[in-house]
Amino acid sequence: MALEGVLRPGHIALRVLELEPAVRHYTEVLGLHETGRDANGRVYLKAWDEHDHHSVVLREADEPGMDYIGFRVDGPATLDRLASAVKDSGLVSDCKWIEAGEHLQTGMRFRFTVSTGHAIELFAHKEKIGTATGDVNPDPWPDGLRGMSPSRFDHCLLYGDGFDDTVKLFREVLGFSLTEQVVTPDGLQIAAFLTCSNKAHDIAFIRHGEKNKFHHASFVLDSWGDVLRAADLISKHDVALDIGPTRHGITRGATIYFFDPSGNRNEVFAGGYIHYPDKPVITWHEKELGRAIFYHDRKLNDAFLTVLT
Amino acid sequence: MALEGVLRPGHIALRVLELEPAVRHYTEVLGLHETGRDANGRVYLKAWDEHDHHSVVLREADEPGMDYIGFRVDGPATLDRLASAVKDSGLVSDCKWIEAGEHLQTGMRFRFTVSTGHAIELFAHKEKIGTATGDVNPDPWPDGLRGMSPSRFDHCLLYGDGFDDTVKLFREVLGFSLTEQVVTPDGLQIAAFLTCSNKAHDIAFIRHGEKNKFHHASFVLDSWGDVLRAADLISKHDVALDIGPTRHGITRGATIYFFDPSGNRNEVFAGGYIHYPDKPVITWHEKELGRAIFYHDRKLNDAFLTVLT
Amino acid sequence: MALEGVLRPGHIALRVLELEPAVRHYTEVLGLHETGRDANGRVYLKAWDEHDHHSVVLREADEPGMDYIGFRVDGPATLDRLASAVKDSGLVSDCKWIEAGEHLQTGMRFRFTVSTGHAIELFAHKEKIGTATGDVNPDPWPDGLRGMSPSRFDHCLLYGDGFDDTVKLFREVLGFSLTEQVVTPDGLQIAAFLTCSNKAHDIAFIRHGEKNKFHHASFVLDSWGDVLRAADLISKHDVALDIGPTRHGITRGATIYFFDPSGNRNEVFAGGYIHYPDKPVITWHEKELGRAIFYHDRKLNDAFLTVLT
Amino acid sequence: MALEGVLRPGHIALRVLELEPAVRHYTEVLGLHETGRDANGRVYLKAWDEHDHHSVVLREADEPGMDYIGFRVDGPATLDRLASAVKDSGLVSDCKWIEAGEHLQTGMRFRFTVSTGHAIELFAHKEKIGTATGDVNPDPWPDGLRGMSPSRFDHCLLYGDGFDDTVKLFREVLGFSLTEQVVTPDGLQIAAFLTCSNKAHDIAFIRHGEKNKFHHASFVLDSWGDVLRAADLISKHDVALDIGPTRHGITRGATIYFFDPSGNRNEVFAGGYIHYPDKPVITWHEKELGRAIFYHDRKLNDAFLTVLT
CATH class of the missing domain: 3.10.180.10 (2,3-Dihydroxybiphenyl 1,2-Dioxygenase, domain 1)
Known part of the structure; x- marks a missing residue:
């Protein structure tokens, strides 16, 4: 396979001071789509051309910033292999597995802290909820875009x-x-x-x-x-x-x-x-x-x- | 590595009826740069943002069309591995190795004919002659672009x-x-x-x-x-x-x-x-x-x- | 004054075979705004950056085509002067005045037929209903644009x-x-x-x-x-x-x-x-x-x- | 006539500290074309879509700034009429006629100083030297544009x-x-x-x-x-x-x-x-x-x- 291993940044989890103004910003100004809220009050969002359930997760907190960024890998075997390699690298701390479902519609995530202090995750599964244009005879962009509407x-x-x-x-x-x-x-x-x-x-x-x-x-x-x-x-x-x-x-x-x-x-x-x-x-x-x-x-x-x- | 195996279409060899009008078209209208001519009279061209010595090769012939397209792979080991896999696939014919240097500044190429009748090549080395912007503090585009100047x-x-x-x-x-x-x-x-x-x-x-x-x-x-x-x-x-x-x-x-x-x-x-x-x-x-x-x-x-x- | 006399094409009156599909086309696809309907069932439309009440008038008829195009002149004196000049030119036929109000929110129109057979109008007054951005600290474009939204x-x-x-x-x-x-x-x-x-x-x-x-x-x-x-x-x-x-x-x-x-x-x-x-x-x-x-x-x-x- | 009186800003005369770096800036970076130099060492420039001989005049001086801006009017009668009206307005000072030819290929100019202190000119004639695309079957833009190439x-x-x-x-x-x-x-x-x-x-x-x-x-x-x-x-x-x-x-x-x-x-x-x-x-x-x-x-x-x- 020509593209393999870590595929892409799959989600970023951000802390916001007040949830609803943040949701309005990310949906109406930036133009993401809300795809769900979980029992912890977190809001899940995706851009219009993303198939996966979410790429941004917002959480209300006392301070803004990033909780973690998660990378999608190409499958469960790669997830296991990279988790081991990361753990054995001597370059990270706080390794742990997050159970499937802790993020809506997302499989197990392997989380670790890199030396710059950031929490990074790897995961191999997130439900594909598709895009508004669909995958059969699709238009190049969907109707009803709002705000900046990044893809x-x-x-x-x-x-x-x-x-x-x-x-x-x-x-x-x-x-x-x-x-x-x-x-x-x-x-x-x-x-x-x-x-x-x-x-x-x-x-x-x-x-x-x-x-x-x-x-x-x-x-x-x-x-x-x-x-x-x-x-x-x-x-x-x-x-x-x-x-x-x-x-x-x-x-x-x-x-x-x-x-x-x-x-x-x-x-x-x-x-x-x-x-x-x-x-x-x-x-x-x-x-x-x-x-x-x-x-x-x-x-x-x-x-x-x-x-x- | 996240990107591996076959990396990209690295060159396309086209037949043209008259060489000089073709060179004028590909340089002045399309806006490629001529990077060399070989002993067989072939003309080598590249686009401005390509580092490799050439991506288009023109040859004068009685009929237009494509002689072959060559794909750059990520290294010699991959070239050997894919050459074997292609040969053993039962899906191709006319497998052969083209010696290094047959294309200017290019290593060995493995050529085969696919069932649609097209000649395809794999190669692992071509000299990087760089771009006009260079790799140190580069401008986003070079001076002196001509024609359509694709990257x-x-x-x-x-x-x-x-x-x-x-x-x-x-x-x-x-x-x-x-x-x-x-x-x-x-x-x-x-x-x-x-x-x-x-x-x-x-x-x-x-x-x-x-x-x-x-x-x-x-x-x-x-x-x-x-x-x-x-x-x-x-x-x-x-x-x-x-x-x-x-x-x-x-x-x-x-x-x-x-x-x-x-x-x-x-x-x-x-x-x-x-x-x-x-x-x-x-x-x-x-x-x-x-x-x-x-x-x-x-x-x-x-x-x-x-x-x- | 540097710009005077005839100022601009002020309205075009088009015949359509069915009114509602036409209105949907001109509002949802082209992106004009409906500004009124009159007792004759005509529909009036304007583009988002036009201040005048309308620039397009649609009328249901058995055949498509243009009924007339009307030009806005810079004032009543110019309207009288040009009406006389047109009438006296020997180049037109069927001169007549259309009373104020025959078009919604529009003053008297002088209509004539030119030698190519087209009906042309001149008028000096149409109510300015303004634009969605207003004239005080305006944004460069309004919210809620639909379709192609020409200005x-x-x-x-x-x-x-x-x-x-x-x-x-x-x-x-x-x-x-x-x-x-x-x-x-x-x-x-x-x-x-x-x-x-x-x-x-x-x-x-x-x-x-x-x-x-x-x-x-x-x-x-x-x-x-x-x-x-x-x-x-x-x-x-x-x-x-x-x-x-x-x-x-x-x-x-x-x-x-x-x-x-x-x-x-x-x-x-x-x-x-x-x-x-x-x-x-x-x-x-x-x-x-x-x-x-x-x-x-x-x-x-x-x-x-x-x-x- | 629908467009009459003052037609457009026809030239701006700028002072520059050193002539040749200024000419390089206005030709190579901005992309104007040099159309002449006069006996006083002034350099005349025009943009590619302007027909008149020049729209920018550069003069070497100890201080930068604008000497004057000149407006093209629609003919000699208008020039006379506006010159009188300006002189009689009580709003200007230093009225004078500049003889034809003082600017290369330009007719008489009427110059006056407005209350903000700026010298303004009116003129009715400047030679049309045309554009590189010509007026017969013209391309939409000429070959050989340099720099920003405003029209x-x-x-x-x-x-x-x-x-x-x-x-x-x-x-x-x-x-x-x-x-x-x-x-x-x-x-x-x-x-x-x-x-x-x-x-x-x-x-x-x-x-x-x-x-x-x-x-x-x-x-x-x-x-x-x-x-x-x-x-x-x-x-x-x-x-x-x-x-x-x-x-x-x-x-x-x-x-x-x-x-x-x-x-x-x-x-x-x-x-x-x-x-x-x-x-x-x-x-x-x-x-x-x-x-x-x-x-x-x-x-x-x-x-x-x-x-x-």
């Missing part, structure tokens, strides 16, 4: 110390490719963009003084025109804008960043390139960090660097 | 009988996924779209009465705006248009088709979706074939169905 | 004999500029694109054997991306497509044509250029008519030439 | 005191329409957007403490995709970016601002709406100034407000 949850960016071991785990144990990196003049890697697919990134890490910080969850749009429409919707809904529309040097994506009502950062973006594992790693020098992150401004805004949840 | 060769569509065995070979031996299919009321599969990646297709086959026919070679653009620009260039250069700009139902791509001076069909397109191997196969009914191929017209034009090389 | 009715194309006198009337009496023309090798003008504004056309005429034929009513979109979306909607709603997405050589517009349920042709388009009265007239030779009309195909489709209502 | 010089924004008299002159003497305004809670108008056409603005003024300040000269692009391309070019050429890509609330335009090497601000933009003189004036409240200027950010950046030349 998929795409990736997230996480900050933490213990950066090297986390990058090592993703590359050597989980089979991710390094697509792009930022290095200091001394050659220290301070940012790593990692993919398990042909996408420019499925997860990314920034070397940072504090563990377990969340920068943003990102969702994919079709076009630069959709980024403008997203920007207009941000203003129409009085959503807090971080920066954009602009382009990233890293990944080439055309992008806009904004905040959910609890202060968790969201991104919607379009474009990029097709990654292959034999493609040379793209390296950005720290002095070009401005251009790397925001290709047009060529400088970083304070909020982008310092607001983490 | 990559993307896929091809082939017609032939012996369809079932060819599809079987790609799925079961080479590890491709079936993303979309067209079926008759009797359930006969008459078109198969196959991928070895997250792309909607890397190769596709149509069941057809005659073996070894070539429908088109396709190159990927960034946006629907680029499709309009390509359409304008087709008219400015008096290139023979087949159809477009339009959208495919199958793969959702926004597209335009045209002919090189020898009558080989080219496509440039943008968009589509992110495929995963666990995504349900999309099925189109034969009666919806019009909408499947040309989503807006909902009917097929004669040229598209009958002009093959 | 305005833009122009129409009419066919008829008596072509020269009609063009003369529009240029010499009504003050329109000729922006583009198609001429035969003998220098006979066979198409004339006329504007009373900076737009590439406000009305256009084709020399034709039969009087009083209607080719299409056109509505303006923001972008080529909106043309793709319109094309998708045409397919999703199973609307009869004429041709597109494509580009016109004449006016440079990016366009798509389709039919309402009664067979009246509609266009939605984006782009063009800024016309000024001192700009040279653009001339197309008849042998380049294909490229002039459909810049990509460079040939005319039969339906486009022959289907008139 | 036209569009408008400028000027700051000064004496604001009310200047706005009065443009509206009452020169026949411009007010399309949009910004007002304080007391009803004081602090910004006025004025048009002599169907465009959302041909010139705009901001009430300001100091006379004769220049904010930006603006050039029009076809699409939001072209704005992204312009943004990329700004970074590729290391041009100083002010702000963008973003959207204006005022005029709805999608825009980006940057500086020429002397510090004069340039804008390229796309989109907007079709203005008519009977359209209600759009009013923005001062408290919504952020949203009015930068619809997405909803706040003004310091550079935008304070950097004037």
Whole structure:
């Protein structure tokens, strides 16, 4: 099989300060679809082109941030194999199995904490509830789209110390490719963009003084025109804008960043390139960090660097 | 590793009636870059975002058409393993190894003929000559682009009988996924779209009465705006248009088709979706074939169905 | 005043075979807003960025086609002056005043028949009912848009004999500029694109054997991306497509044509250029008519030439 | 005639600190074409879709800024009539006629200083040197475009005191329409957007403490995709970016601002709406100034407000 092992970021679990304003944001502004609520009050959401039951899970809490991100692997055997390999890697802590059904319509999940402090999950099963266009003679997009209506949850960016071991785990144990990196003049890697697919990134890490910080969850749009429409919707809904529309040097994506009502950062973006594992790693020098992150401004805004949840 | 085995369509070898008009078409109109000529007079070309030495090879001949398409695999061990598996599959004929260097800057290639009559190659090495933007602090696109300037060769569509065995070979031996299919009321599969990646297709086959026919070679653009620009260039250069700009139902791509001076069909397109191997196969009914191929017209034009090389 | 005299095409009155399917087409597919119905059963519609009460009027009849098109002039004095000038021109017949209120919320209209057989109106008053965004701190577009949602009715194309006198009337009496023309090798003008504004056309005429034929009513979109979306909607709603997405050589517009349920042709388009009265007239030779009309195909489709209502 | 009197902004004369870097900026980055140099060393430039000999004139000087902006009127009689009306208005000073030929290929110009301190010109003749596409069977865009390649010089924004008299002159003497305004809670108008056409603005003024300040000269692009391309070019050429890509609330335009090497601000933009003189004036409240200027950010950046030349 040409695509195997870890397939994609399958869900991200976010903490929000108040559930209903958050649900309104993620459904009406971002444009995800609510697919269920569980006995713990968690709300499950998916984007219109995702077949799996959910890709975002919201939980009310005292502080915003990310509880965990879960990756879909290609089957139960891979789940067992990767769980063992992760456990034996010496690079993680707090390994445990979460029973099937703890997430709605989801099988067993193997959870562990990486050295940057983030909880990561692997799972092999989630019910496919399909999409509104169906799989027989489908239209290219469904009726009734709301808000920015990204087609998929795409990736997230996480900050933490213990950066090297986390990058090592993703590359050597989980089979991710390094697509792009930022290095200091001394050659220290301070940012790593990692993919398990042909996408420019499925997860990314920034070397940072504090563990377990969340920068943003990102969702994919079709076009630069959709980024403008997203920007207009941000203003129409009085959503807090971080920066954009602009382009990233890293990944080439055309992008806009904004905040959910609890202060968790969201991104919607379009474009990029097709990654292959034999493609040379793209390296950005720290002095070009401005251009790397925001290709047009060529400088970083304070909020982008310092607001983490 | 998450992406392994067959990685991508690495080169397509096309026959053209006159070399220099063909080179002008592929460089000035389509916008590929000439990277070399060999002792046999063949011309090698690549798209701007491809690192490998070439993705298109042109050869002067009495008849247009495709000589072969070659797929890049992830390394020499995979090349050996897949060569054996292909040879032992009972689904191919005319297996042979082509020595390293027969293509400029390319390692050994394993060539075989599939039951639809097409010559297919596997190879594990081609020199990376890089891109004009480089891999250190790169701009998102290079200066000096000409013509439509697609970023990559993307896929091809082939017609032939012996369809079932060819599809079987790609799925079961080479590890491709079936993303979309067209079926008759009797359930006969008459078109198969196959991928070895997250792309909607890397190769596709149509069941057809005659073996070894070539429908088109396709190159990927960034946006629907680029499709309009390509359409304008087709008219400015008096290139023979087949159809477009339009959208495919199958793969959702926004597209335009045209002919090189020898009558080989080219496509440039943008968009589509992110495929995963666990995504349900999309099925189109034969009666919806019009909408499947040309989503807006909902009917097929004669040229598209009958002009093959 | 820099813009004066005839300001714009203010309304087009179309005959439809069945009213309710027509209303569904013009509201749900095209995306106009119904603003009223009168005692005669006529339905009034406007586009989202038009302030006037209506720009399209639908009437149920046995045959499709255009009853008349009405132009808004800059005030009552201009209306009187132009009515006299038209009457005295010797170029029209059937002059009459239509009383205020015959159209909902519209003042007196002066109606006349031009030599191509079409009924044309001038009027100086129609109630401004405003737009959903309002005129105070407005958003760039309103919520709740449906269908293709053009911002305005833009122009129409009419066919008829008596072509020269009609063009003369529009240029010499009504003050329109000729922006583009198609001429035969003998220098006979066979198409004339006329504007009373900076737009590439406000009305256009084709020399034709039969009087009083209607080719299409056109509505303006923001972008080529909106043309793709319109094309998708045409397919999703199973609307009869004429041709597109494509580009016109004449006016440079990016366009798509389709039919309402009664067979009246509609266009939605984006782009063009800024016309000024001192700009040279653009001339197309008849042998380049294909490229002039459909810049990509460079040939005319039969339906486009022959289907008139 | 439907379009008459003042037709358009015909040229803007800018001071630059060093001529050759400025010429490189305006030709290679912005993408204008140099059409001549005069005995005083001034450089004349035009955009690709302009027929007149020039729309931008550069002069080397010790300080950057605007020398004057000239408006094309519809003929010599109008020039005389408006010159008299301006002179007699009591709203201007320093009236004088500039002899024909003082600008290359340009007729007599009537120059005057408005109360905001800016020199304004009217002229009725400039040689039409045409465009690269020609006026016979033209392509929609020419080959060989460089840089951002706007189609036209569009408008400028000027700051000064004496604001009310200047706005009065443009509206009452020169026949411009007010399309949009910004007002304080007391009803004081602090910004006025004025048009002599169907465009959302041909010139705009901001009430300001100091006379004769220049904010930006603006050039029009076809699409939001072209704005992204312009943004990329700004970074590729290391041009100083002010702000963008973003959207204006005022005029709805999608825009980006940057500086020429002397510090004069340039804008390229796309989109907007079709203005008519009977359209209600759009009013923005001062408290919504952020949203009015930068619809997405909803706040003004310091550079935008304070950097004037």
